[in-house]
Amino acid sequence: MNAPLPGSLVDNPRLDRWIHFNEDRTVRIASGKVEIGQGVVTALSQIAADELDLPFERVRLLSGDTEHGPDEMYTTSSLSIEMSGGSIRLVCAEVRAKALDRAALRLNCSPDDLTVVDGQFLQNGEATGQDYWTVAGEIDFTQPPSGAAKPKQADAYKIVGQSIKRLDLPAKVTGQAAYVHDVLPRDVLHARTLRQPNPGAALVSLDEAAIRRAAKGELQIVREANFVAFVSPVESVAEAAAVAAAAHARWDHLRQLTPAHEEAAWLEGQPAEDRHIGAPPSTTAPKNPVKITVSRPYIAHASMGPSCALAEFRDGHLTVWSHGQGMHPLRKNLAPALGLPIEAITARHLHGPGCYGHNGADDAALDAALVAMRIPGKPIRLQWRREEEFGFEPVGPAMLVTLHVDLDDKGRPADWTTEIWSATHVQRPGSGSGYLLATEALTNPPPEVKPTDPPEARGGGGTRNAVPLYDVPAHRILHHLVQRGPVRTSALRGLGALPNVYAIEMLMDELAARVGEDPVAYRLSILSEPRGRRLVERIAELSGWSARGPSGSGKGLGMAFARYKNKAAYCAVAAAVTVEEIVKVDRIWCVADAGLVVNPDGARNQLEGGVIQALSWTLKEQVRFDAHGIASRDWDGYPILRFSEVPEIHAELVDGSGSTLGVGECSCGPTAAAVGNAVAHALGVRIHDMPLSRERILRALA
Amino acid sequence: MLSLGGPAREARLAIAFTVNGSAKSVDVPETTSLLEVLRNHLGLMGTRYGCGLEQCGACMVLVDGQPVFACTRETGTIAGRSVATIEGLGTPDRLHPLQQAFLDEQAGQCGYCLSGILMSAKALLDSNPKPSRAEIVAALDRHLCRCGAHQRIVRAVERVARAA
Numbered sequence: 016m017n018a019p020l021p022g023s024l025v026d027n028p029r030l031d032r033w034i035h036f037n038e039d040r041t042v043r044i045a046s047g048k049v050e051i052g053q054g055v056v057t058a059l060s061q062i063a064a065d066e067l068d069l070p071f072e073r074v075r076l077l078s079g080d081t082e083h084g085p086d087e088m089y090t091t092s093s094l095s096i097e098m099s100g101g102s103i104r105l106v107c108a109e110v111r112a113k114a115l116d117r118a119a120l121r122l123n124c125s126p127d128d129l130t131v132v133d134g135q136f137l138q139n140g141e142a143t144g145q146d147y148w149t150v151a152g153e154i155d156f157t158q159p160p161s162g163a164a165k166p167k168q169a170d171a172y173k174i175v176g177q178s179i180k181r182l183d184l185p186a187k188v189t190g191q192a193a194y195v196h197d198v199l200p201r202d203v204l205h206a207r208t209l210r211q212p213n214p215g216a217a218l219v220s221l222d223e224a225a226i227r228r229a230a231k232g233e234l235q236i237v238r239e240a241n242f243v244a245f246v247s248p249v250e251s252v253a254e255a256a257a258v259a260a261a262a263h264a265r266w267d268h269l270r271q272l273t274p275a276h277e278e279a280a281w282l283e284g285q286p287a288e289d290r291h292i293g294a295p296p297s298t299t300a301p302k303n304p305v306k307i308t309v310s311r312p313y314i315a316h317a318s319m320g321p322s323c324a325l326a327e328f329r330d331g332h333l334t335v336w337s338h339g340q341g342m343h344p345l346r347k348n349l350a351p352a353l354g355l356p357i358e359a360i361t362a363r364h365l366h367g368p369g370c371y372g373h374n375g376a377d378d379a380a381l382d383a384a385l386v387a388m389r390i391p392g393k394p395i396r397l398q399w400r401r402e403e404e405f406g407f408e409p410v411g412p413a414m415l416v417t418l419h420v421d422l423d424d425k426g427r428p429a430d431w432t433t434e435i436w437s438a439t440h441v442q443r444p445g446s447g448s449g450y451l452l453a454t455e456a457l458t459n460p461p462p463e464v465k466p467t468d469p470p471e472a473r474g475g476g477g478t479r480n481a482v483p484l485y486d487v488p489a490h491r492i493l494h495h496l497v498q499r500g501p502v503r504t505s506a507l508r509g510l511g512a513l514p515n516v517y518a519i520e521m522l523m524d525e526l527a528a529r530v531g532e533d534p535v536a537y538r539l540s541i542l543s544e545p546r547g548r549r550l551v552e553r554i555a556e557l558s559g560w561s562a563r564g565p566s567g568s569g570k571g572l573g574m575a576f577a578r579y580k581n582k583a584a585y586c587a588v589a590a591a592v593t594v595e596e597i598v599k600v601d602r603i604w605c606v607a608d609a610g611l612v613v614n615p616d617g618a619r620n621q622l623e624g625g626v627i628q629a630l631s632w633t634l635k636e637q638v639r640f641d642a643h644g645i646a647s648r649d650w651d652g653y654p655i656l657r658f659s660e661v662p663e664i665h666a667e668l669v670d671g672s673g674s675t676l677g678v679g680e681c682s683c684g685p686t687a688a689a690v691g692n693a694v695a696h697a698l699g700v701r702i703h704d705m706p707l708s709r710e711r712i713l714r715a716l717a
Numbered sequence: 718m719l720s721l722g723g724p725a726r727e728a729r730l731a732i733a734f735t736v737n738g739s740a741k742s743v744d745v746p747e748t749t750s751l752l753e754v755l756r757n758h759l760g761l762m763g764t765r766y767g768c769g770l771e772q773c774g775a776c777m778v779l780v781d782g783q784p785v786f787a788c789t790r791e792t793g794t795i796a797g798r799s800v801a802t803i804e805g806l807g808t809p810d811r812l813h814p815l816q817q818a819f820l821d822e823q824a825g826q827c828g829y830c831l832s833g834i835l836m837s838a839k840a841l842l843d844s845n846p847k848p849s850r851a852e853i854v855a856a857l858d859r860h861l862c863r864c865g866a867h868q869r870i871v872r873a874v875e876r877v878a879r880a881a
Contacts, residue, residue: 051827052825053826107741154727180820181823184823184828185820186809187827187828187831188812188819188820188825189765189809189816190761190762190764190802191809192762192763193828196762196766199760251753319829319830319862319863366828368863369827369863370768398766400769401769596804615838617823623867624864626865627865627867628865649768650774655861655863657729657858658858658868658870658871659866660853
């Protein structure tokens with residue numbers, strides 16, 4: 016019996032959605048997953064090349080194309096290699112088998128007599144004149160894969176497992192037009208928007224004459240209800256109009272926020288959907304209770320470049336180029352917002368600045384499409400302003416996590432309740448509980464929907480990584496899914512994993528201290544999972560844990576461990592810090608078990624990037640609000656880690672086996688917790704609330 | 718001469734300067750940013766817009782060899798000067814040693830910050846061919862990278878410095 020097909024193949028059963036033999040002796044492999052700087056295009060190409068016995072150079076990967084490629088929803092959750100890679104592997108194995116069958120018929124031999132070298136079919140090592148391209152016309156690519164062809168065993172891989180250089184980097188280091196931002200068709204019109212400050216806000220008046228005077232050039236103003244765009248053949252004219260517009264627009268029904276709203280503590284007591292997951296409520300009174308509460312504020316994706324899209328509406332068909340994380344979902348979400356049938360829309364992915372989750376990319380695509388529909392026949396390039404990117408992208412939700420643990424007489428957890436307060440982690444249009452931003456500003460805004468979080472089977476949202484991997488007899492989660500956050504929140508790298516891992520791993524150090532044991536030894540005493548033990552032991556070895564100094568010296572060494580989503584890659588991190596008024600991270604060691612790794616250097620790059628981004632979140636980042644919304648709207652208001660603050664990082668993959676475990680988000684949670692524990696070791700005092708800012712350190716030392 | 722899409726609003730003379738060694742002349746208001754001129758008038762898309770506030774470094778170019786934020790630099794101030802952009806550094810077929818080193822180290826993820834960083838690194842190495850690690854970090858500290866490729870980027874510049 017065949018193994019069940021990957022979900023992507025079930026959803027896109029025709030072979031021709033995945034593979035096409037081009038006339039120039041290359042093969043087009045299509046994926047619904049897109050390049051967001053994580054190297055997925057390169058890794059998927061490696062998988063296809065190995066399975067087809069083709070040189071890497073003959074694979075052309077088409078990613079994120081609604082016309083030719085498969086629908087694989089969004090590029091999220093460290094799932095691309097598993098989902099798309101698994102599908103491509105099966106499709107290529109199937110096509111290889113079908114092609115060999117056809118060639119064998121022509122050659123009057125058995126398919127087993129044939130070998131494949133550079134896409135050519137050899138018999139007894141001799142050329143036969145047959146290859147993929149000679150027989151491709153005889154294969155019915157409209158069929159679904161049967162799943163009968165067996166993909167190669169891992170020991171047969173020649174290209175998978177190699178650190179092939181990224182396909183997209185040469186263009187990016189030589190300043191080619193690499194991004195959607197760089198596409199300027201002839202007659203392009205540049206567009207900027209005036210954003211509705213919040214859903215429900217109403218534009219009372221707009222002094223268009225004043226805006227035109229400020230713009231100093233040819234300008235069209237596109238308006239529908241509370242959506243406004245400024246359009247010009249000259250980019251700086253559109254920009255000047257948008258900059259001036261704020262002072263010439265009067266809004267009603269602005270949201271009212273207070274300073275309390277920007278802190279995670281505000282969440283407790285807000286109306287919430289309360290969910291109970293896991294063990295039933297404990298019926299006995301706790302004997303030896305321990306409780307800790309940690310928090311993380313709202314944080315931003317903070318892409319290096321603002322969101323941008325290109326759209327053209329011509330002869331009744333809309334084409335949109337976007338750097339969003341899923342082109343098929345974008346197309347589905349654009350159709351109702353624009354009142355177009357889905358067949359009238361093509362969405363194509365182009366690269367963008369790194370997004371790390373659901374940022375403004377999709378919203379900019381709708382903005383551009385709205386303008387394009389009103390100015391048919393003209394390509395519209397709509398770019399958000401920097402302050403718009405910071406002010407209107409969905410942010411990563413603040414979280415408050417309390418662990419209530421009852422200890423046994425050896426100081427080990429006997430009963431454990433994780434209580435979580437958070438707004439939703441996913442408001443992706445179509446898959447979550449949100450809409451493309453501009454729909455809220457149009458004449459008929461969509462109805463308010465009940466917020467949801469990803470189900471636990473998909474890793475959860477606020478509950479992501481809330482279940483400890485340690486041996487705990489009874490564990491339950493109380494999840495308070497706060498119904499209305501102060502600002503729009505959605506997916507940001509790792510969702511709830513970082514605060515949850517921070518809480519669990521801070522607790523581990525506290526519990527070890529209570530029984531006077533070393534934190535590594537304490538963890539190992541309640542960790543049966545062999546792959547986890549291996550990483551904890553390895554990180555202790557790498558970081559020189561046995562020589563760890565006393566607490567309270569100002570120098571600290573801390574460690575932490577987690578398995579992302581409890582089913583993707585395992586990762587352990589150690590951090591060496593020096594704490595005076597601020598935290599200086601001196602060194603980071605990071606070790607991961609990601610199973611079969613397609614591209615080791617690419618995986619290490621992801622580990623390092625996850626470490627640095629998590630250091631930045633943990634030490635520096637918090638989205639700031641004013642009375643009406645997000646106030647931290649530039650890099651001075653939202654500082655991130657700089658070159659001078661980045662420590663030396665050692666990232667290592669242990670020899671993995673078995674299936675590939677997604678690696679893109681695994682290092683974030685352990686990094687935050689390792690730093691938290693290192694700071695506690697340095698100070699002798701634990702800081703439970705992120706970011707570990709100067710103010711919090713001074714308060715802890717006071 | 719390249720001309721602005723819209724009608725001229727005021728009497729003005731074209732602004733002449735060199736870009737990557739070639740003479741250029743543009744007919745734009747003097748206050749137009751150098752970034753907009755490079756991208757929208759000269760078709761050099763390699764210099765990226767990040768913030769428009771001199772806070773991120775994505776738009777860094779060299780003017781007479783010195784790193785300059787192109788997003789705020791008025792083109793009128795460039796008249797008669799020499800501008801170097803990422804496109805002048807090298808091409809995929811003829812890489813500059815810095816570009817080669819960035820590929821060797823796989824120093825980048827999304828890559829949006831790299832053009833500006835490469836130009837700052839070039840300015841550093843032109844004036845100080847053997848910088849220390851601390852000098853490299855100091856020269857790049859005006860640049861932001863959100864993906865977390867910092868360590869690889871510093872290693873790539875060190876690689877070129879070692880070879881000098």
